[in-house]
Amino acid sequence: MSDFAIEAHGLTKRFGATLALDHLxxxxxxxxxxxxxxxxxxxxxTAIRLLLGLARASEGSIRVFGIDVAANPVRAHxxxxxxxxxxxLWPGLTGHDCLELMMSLSGRGDKxxxxxxxxxxxxxxxxxxxxxxxxxxxxxALIAALASRxxxxxxxxxxxxxxxxxxxxxxxxxxxxTQRGQTILLSSHILSEVDALCSKVxxxxxxxxxxxxxxxxxxxxxxxRVDLEFEGPAPDLAxxxxxxxxxxxxxxxxxxxxxxxxxxMAALRSTTVTSLLSREASLxxxxxxxxxxxxxxx
Amino acid sequence: MTRAAFATFxxxxxxxxxGGVMVGLVAGLMVASVAGSYNTLYPTAQSREDLSIIxxxxxxxxxxxxxxxxxxxxxxxxxxxxxxxxxITIALWALLLATRLxxxxxxxxxxxxxxMSDQSxxxxxxxxxxxxxxxxxxxxxxxxxxxxxxxxxxxxxxxxSSAWYFALSLGATAMLFALxxxxxxxxxxxxxxxxxxxxxxxxxxxxxxxxxxxxxxxxWVSWLSPLGWIESLNPFVTTRPFGFIPIACLSLVxxxxxxxxxxxxxVGAGFFxxxxxxxxxxxxxxxxxxxxxxxxxxxxxxxxxLGVTALLFGFVAKSAGTVVANSSxxxxxxxxxxAASGMNxxxxxxFLITSVLLCLFATITMAGxxxxxxxxxxxxxxxxxxxxxxxxxxxxxxxALAVLIGSLLAGMVVSLGVMCGGGHAAVFTMIEAGLxxxxxxxxxxxxITLIAAIRPRWAKAAGPTLVMASFVIxxxxxxxxxxxxxxxxxxxxxxxxxPAGSFDLASTxxxxxxxxxxxxxxxxxxxxxDLQTR
Ligand SMILES: Nc1ncnc2c1ncn2[C@@H]1O[C@H](COP(=O)(O)OP(=O)(O)OP(=O)(O)O)[C@@H](O)[C@H]1O
Ligand SMILES: [Mg+2]
Numbered sequence: 001m002s003d004f005a006i007e008a009h010g011l012t013k014r015f016g017a018t019l020a021l022d023h024l025x026x027x028x029x030x031x032x033x034x035x036x037x038x039x040x041x042x043x044x045x046t047a048i049r050l051l052l053g054l055a056r057a058s059e060g061s062i063r064v065f066g067i068d069v070a071a072n073p074v075r076a077h078x079x080x081x082x083x084x085x086x087x088x089l090w091p092g093l094t095g096h097d098c099l100e101l102m103m104s105l106s107g108r109g110d111k112x113x114x115x116x117x118x119x120x121x122x123x124x125x126x127x128x129x130x131x132x133x134x135x136x137x138x139x140x141a142l143i144a145a146l147a148s149r150x151x152x153x154x155x156x157x158x159x160x161x162x163x164x165x166x167x168x169x170x171x172x173x174x175x176x177x178t179q180r181g182q183t184i185l186l187s188s189h190i191l192s193e194v195d196a197l198c199s200k201v202x203x204x205x206x207x208x209x210x211x212x213x214x215x216x217x218x219x220x221x222x223x224x225r226v227d228l229e230f231e232g233p234a235p236d237l238a239x240x241x242x243x244x245x246x247x248x249x250x251x252x253x254x255x256x257x258x259x260x261x262x263x264x265m266a267a268l269r270s271t272t273v274t275s276l277l278s279r280e281a282s283l284x285x286x287x288x289x290x291x292x293x294x295x296x297x298x
Numbered sequence: 299m300t301r302a303a304f305a306t307f308x309x310x311x312x313x314x315x316x317g318g319v320m321v322g323l324v325a326g327l328m329v330a331s332v333a334g335s336y337n338t339l340y341p342t343a344q345s346r347e348d349l350s351i352i353x354x355x356x357x358x359x360x361x362x363x364x365x366x367x368x369x370x371x372x373x374x375x376x377x378x379x380x381x382x383x384x385x386i387t388i389a390l391w392a393l394l395l396a397t398r399l400x401x402x403x404x405x406x407x408x409x410x411x412x413x414m415s416d417q418s419x420x421x422x423x424x425x426x427x428x429x430x431x432x433x434x435x436x437x438x439x440x441x442x443x444x445x446x447x448x449x450x451x452x453x454x455x456x457x458x459s460s461a462w463y464f465a466l467s468l469g470a471t472a473m474l475f476a477l478x479x480x481x482x483x484x485x486x487x488x489x490x491x492x493x494x495x496x497x498x499x500x501x502x503x504x505x506x507x508x509x510x511x512x513x514x515x516x517x518w519v520s521w522l523s524p525l526g527w528i529e530s531l532n533p534f535v536t537t538r539p540f541g542f543i544p545i546a547c548l549s550l551v552x553x554x555x556x557x558x559x560x561x562x563x564x565v566g567a568g569f570f571x572x573x574x575x576x577x578x579x580x581x582x583x584x585x586x587x588x589x590x591x592x593x594x595x596x597x598x599x600x601x602x603x604l605g606v607t608a609l610l611f612g613f614v615a616k617s618a619g620t621v622v623a624n625s626s627x628x629x630x631x632x633x634x635x636x637a638a639s640g641m642n643x644x645x646x647x648x649f650l651i652t653s654v655l656l657c658l659f660a661t662i663t664m665a666g667x668x669x670x671x672x673x674x675x676x677x678x679x680x681x682x683x684x685x686x687x688x689x690x691x692x693x694x695x696x697x698a699l700a701v702l703i704g705s706l707l708a709g710m711v712v713s714l715g716v717m718c719g720g721g722h723a724a725v726f727t728m729i730e731a732g733l734x735x736x737x738x739x740x741x742x743x744x745x746i747t748l749i750a751a752i753r754p755r756w757a758k759a760a761g762p763t764l765v766m767a768s769f770v771i772x773x774x775x776x777x778x779x780x781x782x783x784x785x786x787x788x789x790x791x792x793x794x795x796x797p798a799g800s801f802d803l804a805s806t807x808x809x810x811x812x813x814x815x816x817x818x819x820x821x822x823x824x825x826x827x828d829l830q831t832r
Contacts, residue, residue, distance in 0.1 A: 052677075053681075054680060054829045055828035073686070074683045080681070081681075084677055086674060100583065101587075102678065105584070
């Protein structure tokens with residue numbers, strides 16, 4: 001058996017003239033919580049649909065636990081469960097009907113855990129899907145996937161409709177799944193969630209993978225946020241290599257420092273610093289540094 | 299009209315006008331086929347006399363089809379033959395159009411932004427009603443033009459004014475039942491409940507009219523039913539413009555009530571909440587269970603419609619057959635070597651109608667698969683360890699089974715109907731005829747399976763289009779136009795004409811083989827393409 005939960009090689013998808021995914025190479029190790037990040041239209045959903053075999057790759061291949069998805073979708077599907085970004089279920093069925101149906105179809109699942117999740121997510125399973133709110137419909141799909149105890153859980157923006165309490169419950173459930181050794185692939189726009197859950201993230205843009213790293217490594221490579229207070233007017237630090245001035249007024253400067261702080265320290269030698277505050281960049285800052293206005297392409 | 303109101307009006311327009319044109323076309327063609335066949339079926343004055351004696355005095359027949367007046371004239375015959383069928387068809391179309399435009403949009407959440415714009419709820423409703431009225435006008439115009447054109451034929455000879463009077467009577471029917479739909483959409487949510495409530499109103503109106511037409515003593519009862527008012531318009535026989543007055547008055551009242559009540563309820567809700575199910579149903583545990591759960595009610599409704607149609611045709615078969623037997627058509631058939639009794643000739647037509655219903659049922663139910671796909675619901679099923687080919691094949695086989703059961707049912711019910719009507723038909727032959735009538739439906743089922751596999755977006759429209767096209771070819775060829783050459787393109791052309799003719803293994807097998815072949819190609823293709831969503 002392969003050690004990798006997901007292996008994509010040169011994965012490419014074209015929709016007519018649109019290149020939705022451009023030679024993606026990606027490896028997700030078993031047991032990881034892996035985040036897919038990127039702006040709207042970056043190709044996250046496309047990558048997930050190729051992974052699930054719902055769409056066929058124009059080029060390249062993707063394997064789930066060593067199983068080629070295109071050649072052997074049924075074997076791959078035995079190992080995974082999926083929650084789409086926009087959950088659409090049968091309006092005339094109740095939540096319980098849907099949960100029961102999906103458990104029977106997947107041929108596996110933990111009924112006790114399912115009823116525990118129903119309680120924890122405050123879902124009323126006797127109500128028809130038609131009468132459920134968006135977040136509650138999403139809960140049905142989430143509970144079905146989590147209760148399947150599948151080796152690989154694939155979530156496409158799973159919490160976009162959940163309230164903060166339920167989102168926290170979702171994080172707990174994901175941690176439980178990781179402890180059991182399940183692998184999780186998660187696309188999200190909620191960076192705090194990715195920050196809290198994921199051990200590794202991949203950044204996508206225009207269908208291309210622009211970066212993949214553990215969050216720690218990414219923070220180390222990326223930048224440190226430094227806030228400085230000076231006695232008197234602040235010196236001009238914009239020319240120092242590896243430094244980006246985020247904000248400057250009177251005696252205060254906010255900097256983003258990448259690639260080590262030696263150059264900054266050297267530049268500060270002749271100044272009087274009254275206060276220095278340094279902290280790791282949040283994922284949000286990383287995201288803005290990558291994609292925001294004035295971002296430097298890697 | 300404000301910009302926003304105009305946008306609302308435009309939104310519903312496509313559906314209503316397309317539907318209006320289609321329904322107008324069907325109504326026009328039905329008149330064409332009936333008027334065209336009158337002279338062939340009943341060429342002599344004697345046969346027309348027989349016709350009016352046999353049907354004119356039969357209470358059961360007039361309860362079902364309405365009072366038969368002046369059957370010895372072409373207009374009276376057309377009106378009797380079609381009046382009830384067309385009225386019910388038009389009423390159902392208008393009802394479903396109204397619930398689709400009003401309740402359907404609200405169920406989908408698309409009505410919210412309309413209400414959020416600068417228009418009031420009443421403006422929105424007015425604009426929606428305006429697009430329905432435009433669709434109804436389109437239906438009236440298309441019907442009027444077709445019937446006027448047929449009327450020009452020397453053998454038919456309807457005046458232009460009677461053609462337009464007929465078209466207007468259909469328009470009044472549509473208007474009335476569209477407003478019933480508008481009102482039931484105010485009272486009930488979601489759409490299927492609104493449609494059902496409207497359907498019950500239509501059913502009750504028909505029931506009352508049946509009582510009224512059953513005997514002379516109860517004739518006054520007809521006046522309690524709007525369908526009785528519509529019947530009394532009696533197109534092609536008389537011209538009574540005053541007959542429209544009660545229909546118009548009731549329409550105005552319904553519209554007023556709808557406009558008053560629309561502001562009294564929440565957007566997306568009706569006045570009457572859906573009550574909780576009395577008993578908890580077992581959850582579906584596999585795809586067959588899911589199919590039964592999703593389509594069960596629809597399938598039973600189709601079966602009921604099929605059963606009622608079969609019963610009616612069986613019931614009048616003996617009387618109709620007597621007339622056909624007395625007419626010269628039987629002599630002509632005999633010369634052609636078809637020693638069919640009049641009743642069997644008539645029953646063959648009944649099984650053709652059964653077949654049209656089965657075709658519509660099969661194609662519409664199969665297209666439901668594409669709806670599952672486009673709505674994104676199939677994504678969840680398709681990521682379970684079930685081969686994707688199996689998903690399509692299973693649905694196709696289940697629909698095929700339902701078609702076969704329906705056709706078997708039709709055969710048995712026809713023979714029951716014949717028995718009730720005092721005639722005699724061999725049960726085995728009727729069942730055989732029923733099963734044969736399934737062959738075009740199985741053929742189309744395969745074709746729709748293929749279309750669903752390739753282009754899910756086309757699947758929904760493809761079925762009714764294929765059935766309509768075949769039907770149009772049959773009718774056009776039947777009234778002796780040059781469409782004869784197109785006959786091989788019609789699925790119904792290849793259906794064996796049991797019981798009038800004999801069972802034809804080759805053509806039946808060919809129909810089924812085409813269906814199975816197309817279906818298998820579809821099942822092969824389907825897992826090899828991307829799933830699509832709206
Ligand atoms: N069925 C399709 N037909 C044509 N183009 C498509 C189709 N599906 C996706 N695309 C295109 O592919 C690109 C990637 O889309 P995708 O849905 O994967 O983005 P995403 O990263 O999931 O975005 P979001 O964050 O908005 O969900 C987009 O440019 C999109 O327009
Ligand atoms: Mg997406």
